[in-house]
Amino acid sequence: MKVNYPNPSITSNVTHNPKFQSHGMYFENALNKSNDYYRNTSKAIIYKKPTPIQIVRVDYPKRSKARIIEAYYQTPSTTDYNGIYREKYIDYEAKETHNLSFNFKHISNHQVEHLRKIDEQKGIAFVIIFFSKVNRVFLIDIKPFIELFKQGLKSIKISDLEQIGMEAKLGFVPPIDYLQAVDQLYFSHQNFDK
Amino acid sequence: MKVNYPNPSITSNVTHNPKFQSHGMYFENALNKSNDYYRNTSKAIIYKKPTPIQIVRVDYPKRSKARIIEAYYQTPSTTDYNGIYREKYIDYEAKETHNLSFNFKHISNHQVEHLRKIDEQKGIAFVIIFFSKVNRVFLIDIKPFIELFKQGLKSIKISDLEQIGMEAKLGFVPPIDYLQAVDQLYFSHQNFDK
Numbered sequence: 001m002k003v004n005y006p007n008p009s010i011t012s013n014v015t016h017n018p019k020f021q022s023h024g025m026y027f028e029n030a031l032n033k034s035n036d037y038y039r040n041t042s043k044a045i046i047y048k049k050p051t052p053i054q055i056v057r058v059d060y061p062k063r064s065k066a067r068i069i070e071a072y073y074q075t076p077s078t079t080d081y082n083g084i085y086r087e088k089y090i091d092y093e094a095k096e097t098h099n100l101s102f103n104f105k106h107i108s109n110h111q112v113e114h115l116r117k118i119d120e121q122k123g124i125a126f127v128i129i130f131f132s133k134v135n136r137v138f139l140i141d142i143k144p145f146i147e148l149f150k151q152g153l154k155s156i157k158i159s160d161l162e163q164i165g166m167e168a169k170l171g172f173v174p175p176i177d178y179l180q181a182v183d184q185l186y187f188s189h190q191n192f193d194k
Numbered sequence: 195m196k197v198n199y200p201n202p203s204i205t206s207n208v209t210h211n212p213k214f215q216s217h218g219m220y221f222e223n224a225l226n227k228s229n230d231y232y233r234n235t236s237k238a239i240i241y242k243k244p245t246p247i248q249i250v251r252v253d254y255p256k257r258s259k260a261r262i263i264e265a266y267y268q269t270p271s272t273t274d275y276n277g278i279y280r281e282k283y284i285d286y287e288a289k290e291t292h293n294l295s296f297n298f299k300h301i302s303n304h305q306v307e308h309l310r311k312i313d314e315q316k317g318i319a320f321v322i323i324f325f326s327k328v329n330r331v332f333l334i335d336i337k338p339f340i341e342l343f344k345q346g347l348k349s350i351k352i353s354d355l356e357q358i359g360m361e362a363k364l365g366f367v368p369p370i371d372y373l374q375a376v377d378q379l380y381f382s383h384q385n386f387d388k
Contacts, residue, residue, distance in 0.1 A: 051247075066267060083283070084315045118278060
């Protein structure tokens with residue numbers, strides 16, 4: 001069978017493990033380490049979902065494991081993270097911005113819709129946003145998030161999040177103690193419906 | 195940069211979308227369609243997680259989307275499916291066998307351990323097994339599953355599952371109504387601890 005190797009003439013760049021070159025890896029790593037800590041201490045079981053990949057062609061060399069030789073990144077149909085915390089289903093999308101406000105264009109409609117449905121089913125559903133310029137992390141429940149979006153705003157400012165969101169403490173172990181913010185947002189007396 | 199194309203001399207087989215050639219696709223498709231149905235009727239929100247892929251090299255052709263040119267399948271660290279049902283976190287591993295008993299070697303220790311931890315956190319955790327020869331599907335909660343394994347048994351027979359598991363009805367829409375079996379296993383009066 002003929003193998004359509006990529007044409008080197010149009011190859012502009014080939015990298016080894018591109019993940020380590022991308023923006024946002026600091027935040028993702030910090031969240032993953034926090035989730036490792038939460039699992040190791042039996043506080044919660046939360047994982048990042050693998051990135052969906054559309055596999056087009058696989059090579060099966062003799063005496064060697066299958067090698068994928070043509071594949072493409074797919075748009076995720078859900079969010080980045082989900083799991084169980086305090087007997088509740090928890091689901092969130094993690095976003096990073098270099099600006100001092102979070103633009104709604106950086107989250108897809110189907111991700112917002114997914115979180116809205118989780119909320120409808122009485123799960124914990126929020127967006128967690130890292131503002132890299134000021135090194136601050138905020139959680140915002142999906143209900144006020146959608147509310148602001150419906151008001152026609154283009155973005156959410158840090159000052160908005162100080163009012164309607166909850167800031168997560170940054171530290172060493174865990175790097176981002178966002179479940180403390182979840183406790184305050186969802187398990188305090190003011191929010192006893194969850 | 196030099197691109198290490200796979201050596202055609204060791205290429206034994208190249209297939210287009212290998213998923214459609216593998217065994218177990220009927221069961222996986224039937225579960226996915228059932229989950230589509232449950233989501234569309236707002237009964238539950240349960241998705242199959244993407245298969246984790248280790249990406250080694252990516253080609254970025256000009257005027258074209260990124261193409262992954264070397265990647266490998268990774269062993270999943272968790273289970274196939276998770277989500278929310280009746281306000282509970284639900285998590286399960288799906289297995290298919292052509293035999294009349296399910297051999298424990300077909301499930302990995304870390305998947306069993308993951309389900310045990312979910313159970314510990316008061317989530318719904320089970321294994322769902324399709325016996326293709328007799329076209330029957332059974333659910334077994336992770337507690338009796340581990341119990342049988344600890345007894346030193348090599349496999350679980352259908353007759354065992356008739357006693358300690360719960361059979362799922364097969365039909366057209368949804369193809370496998372496994373949430374009805376979940377209702378009986380976890381939400382009946384006998385099992386009110388969940």
